[in-house]
Amino acid sequence: MCTGSFRAFRKVMDKYRITVLTERLIRLEYSEDGLFNDEKTLSVFNRNFPVTAYIERDRDGLLEIETEALVLRYDRKPFTSQGLNITLKENGAVWNYGKLYAGGDNLFGTARTLDFTDGLVMLDDGIFSRSGYAVLDDSTTPLLVDGEVIERKSECRDIYFFGFGDDFYGGLREFYTLTGEVPMLPRYALGNWWSKFERYSEQSYLEMLKRFEEENVPLSVAVLDMDWHLTDVDPKYGNGWTGFTWNEELFPDYGRFLKTLHEKGLAVTLNLHPADGIRAFEAMYAEAARRVGIDPASQEAISFDLTDKAFRNAYFKDTLLPYEKKGVDFWWIDWQQGTKMADSDIDPLWLLNHYHFEDQKKRGKRAMIFSRFAGIGSHRYPVGFSGDTVSSWKSLHLQPFFTFTSSNAGYGWWSHDIGGHMQGDKDLERLVRWIQFGVFSPIMRLHSSNSPFFIKEPSRLEQPYRGIIDRFMRLRHRMIPYLYTMNHRSYAEGEPLIRPVYYEYPKDEKAYSVGEEYFFGSELLVGAICEKEDSVLKMSSVRCFIPDGRYYDIFTGRIYEKSKLRKLYRSIETIPVLIKSGGIVPLAGENDLDAFKNPEELEILIGAGASGSFTIYEDDGITEGxxxxxSVRTDISVDWDEAGKKMTVRISGAQGELSLIPTKRAFTLKIYGIDSVDGYEADKKSHTVKIALGKCDISDAQEIVIENVVLASNDWKKEVFDVIEYAWCELRYKEEVNHILNTCDDKDQFDEKLSQLDIPEIIKDAIREVY
Structure with a gap:
């Protein structure tokens, strides 16, 4: 038995090099000139892994390398499908060089953009497949040498083989070790963003914000599209798409405007289309021109070329930095102008994302950008802007699937144009459903084109849509303690916020069959509703996999038991969001909605019927500290004693840099799945118990013992009655269902008679959900 690592085992023989990085991750290189790359690339940041055990053999003239997970066979010649293959021990699947996936069974990754799409798009491959393997071709990815992005000229084949099987979390950890960590987002990024392609002025923007304040709907990020800068320029300079000079007609004192936004608790981002460079009409032109060696008197445009260090200095130091000093927090890089930079084959999007992010880091900021996906490795530069989609049900239907498959490319922080960007029609039901998805997606950003008929401000909408949107947008800010903890887990443990259901249940085929359901962090299972309501039922549905155990809907209290695959039906008021038994979700208090501050009040949602634990993570939310x-950590645990019908909830004293959180904090427990307990009143409709613990010092531990706990079951007769009462169907259908409901003693008997009724099947299916 031999052992090897990046340094200790790298099989090099003139023209090929094979590196065992882990037992499931292999690097394969072939170069006719015998030259190989040891520099970072924009996709691969690290190849120095711990020692991995392997066996090396010569078998019938073939090189054979065996690890605990796989067997590689290679004929030592230029890579071909006949001469290079890898077999996974777990399932016997065989990969041959040049062959991607058997039967197209890759579980998908993500795409560069959703610009101008209306529904389905072609997704790139991810690092997982049903066969258990995937490959990354890094042969042409630009190099990163001493901070400079350099075009890769070598003809070397440079392939990474991932043999992760269905160990999705383990695979992601190895992937991030190879490609770089996911940095933490600032806390404010997890709140509600307001964006619209509209010609705002300082006055009209502040008036719009006042309407949100009066509606008590919180925002955390103010986005200004391209009309912040000059757009009506002399034709001799070209068009006004690129611009870096504030439009003083609209914003006479932009410093005052930015200061006001910060005083309102908003971070600020401005839109950039930098493709035309820095032209002579720009306020900073003279200084930038001198920096790159151009005589300002010539009025020669400074060409956009991020491969030129002098231009980068002019761009970041002379053009953008003064605005950042005045209050711009990060930049929206809206690149749509091609995939080649100047005379090179380097994608400008890579350069923009990399250099923008690194520029912020150099100044000690917790860096964040807002830009499109450039390729594998882009997770190092969050947040992703998915682009300008058509406002349609088809676009909405794609986005949950698109978002959770992106985790298979390690890309967990997408921001979509919630509500759609362009075209479409007025459909407030669709807008509500899109916002409900947005609240349970990585970034919640409302955005649309500049049409006056694209209205997404809640205060300008009619009821009930207005009230529903208000409630969900407030909920987004209440969830920030939970979201921020998941933000840290993404950085520290490589666990994305949005996770395909099969990550948690890799052996269950049902988990692979749902396209709008996903785990939202570790504790919540979400079904995004992406279809119009049924005209008879007056509800919409989403196909969901319910795992084994007990799950509770946090909005309705409905209880789900036993593994099943079925449609879940909801009125416009809610979507299915389920907490598991033993699940723990921290929410900020109802009035504690500031995205920049750690809350003084926390409501802890708990699923009864199992033990569980959760650690709330907090820090200053803005620095690299x-x-x-x-940071501060607060441990919460639930011990469930089935025999004694008792549950014990413990909240530890906060540990760490206590100055980062309020000195006193009030906790309220909201426990789901309860019929009755000693000492507290249970809400029979939602099956919940609320227990206020009051305000105490954050360093004090608390323990509460809840005794004689009786777990609830759905009041199936009442819920069946509610379904048929709510439906807009013929009265005789309601009477027939109600008759068997009143004459049947148990669910089996009722279901048998329900099957015999001549009523719409969708009503039968919605009824069966409740039992």
Whole structure:
């Protein structure tokens, strides 16, 4: 038995090099000139892994390398499908060089953009497949040498083989070790963003914000599209798409405007289309021109070329930095102008994302950008802007699937144009469903084109849509303690916020069959509703996999038991969001909605019927201090005693940099799935118990013992009655269902008679959901 690592085992023989990085991750290189790359690339940041055990053999003239997970066979010649293959021990699947996936069974990754799409798009491959393997071709990815992005000229084949099987979390950890960590987002990024392609002025923008304040709907990010800068320019300079000079007609004192936005608790981002470079009409032109060696008197445009260090200095130091000093927090890089930079084959999107992010880091900020996906490795530069979609049900229907498959490319922080960007029609039901998905997606950003008929401000909508949107947008800010903890887990443990259901249930085929359902962090299972309501039922549905155990809908209290695959039906008021038994979800208090501050009040949602634990993570939300451990952790545990019908909830004293959180904090427990307990009143409709613990010092531990706990079951007769009462169907259908409901003693008997009724099948299916 031999052992090897990146340094200790790298099989090099003139023209080929094979590196065992882990037992499931192999690097394969072939170069006719015998030259190989040891530099970082924009996709691969690290190849120095711990020692991995392997066996090396010569078998019938073939090189054979065996690890605990796979067997590689190679004829030592230029890579071909006949001469290079890898077999997974777990399932016997065989990969041959040049062959991607058997039967197209890759589980998909993501795409560069959703621009101008209306529904289905072609997705790139991810790092997982049903066969258990995937490959990354890094042969042409630009190099990263001493901070400079350099075009890769070598003809070397450079392939990474991933043999992760269905160990999705383990595979992601190895992937992030190879390609770089996911940095933490600032806390404010997890709140509600307001964006619209509209010609705002300082006055009209502040008036719009006032309407949100009066509606008590919180925002955390103010987005200004391209009309912040000059757009009506002399034709001799070209068009006004690119611009870096504030439009003083609209914003006479932009410093005052930015200061006001910060005082309102908003971070600020501005839109950039930098393709035309820095032209002579720009306010900073003279200084930038001198920096790149151009005589300002010539009025020669400064060409956009991020491969040129002098231009980068002019772009970041002379053009953008002064605005950042005045209050711009990050930049929206809206690149749509091609995939080649100047005379190179380097994608400008890579350069923009990399250099923008690194520029912020150099100044000590917790870096964040807002830009499109450039390829594998883009997770190092969050947040992703998915682009300008058509406002349609088809576009909405794609986005949950698109978002959770992106985790298979390690890309967990997509931001979509919630509500759609363009075209479409007025459909407030669709807008509500899109916002409900947005609240349970990585980034919640409302956006649309500049049509006056694209209205997404809640205060300008009619009821009931207005009230529903208000409630969900407030909920988004209440969820920030949970979201921020998941933000840290993404960085520290490589666990994305949005997870395909099969990550948790890889052996269950049902988990692979749902396209609008996903785990939202570790504790919540979400079904995004992406279809119009049924005209008879007056509800919409989403096909969901319910795993084994007990799950509770956090909005309705409905209880789900036993594994099943079925449609879940909801009125416009809610979508299915389920907490598991033993699940723990921290929410901020109802009035604690500031995205920049750690809350003074926390409501802890708990699923009864199992033990569980959760650690709330907090820090200052804005600096790089989290990398040095400057944070606070509060442990919450639930011990479930089935025999004694007792549950014990413990909240530890906060540990860490306590100055980062309020000195006192009030906790309220909201426990789901309860019929009755000693000492507290249960809500029979939602099957919940609320227990207020009051305000105490954050360093004090708390323990509450809840005794004589009786777990609830759905009141199936009442819920069946509610379904038929709510439906807009013929009265005789309601009477027939109600008759058997009143004459049947148990669910089996009722279901048998329900099957015999001549009523719409969708009503029968909705009724069966409740039992």
């Amino acid at each position: 989290y990398r040095d451990g400057k």
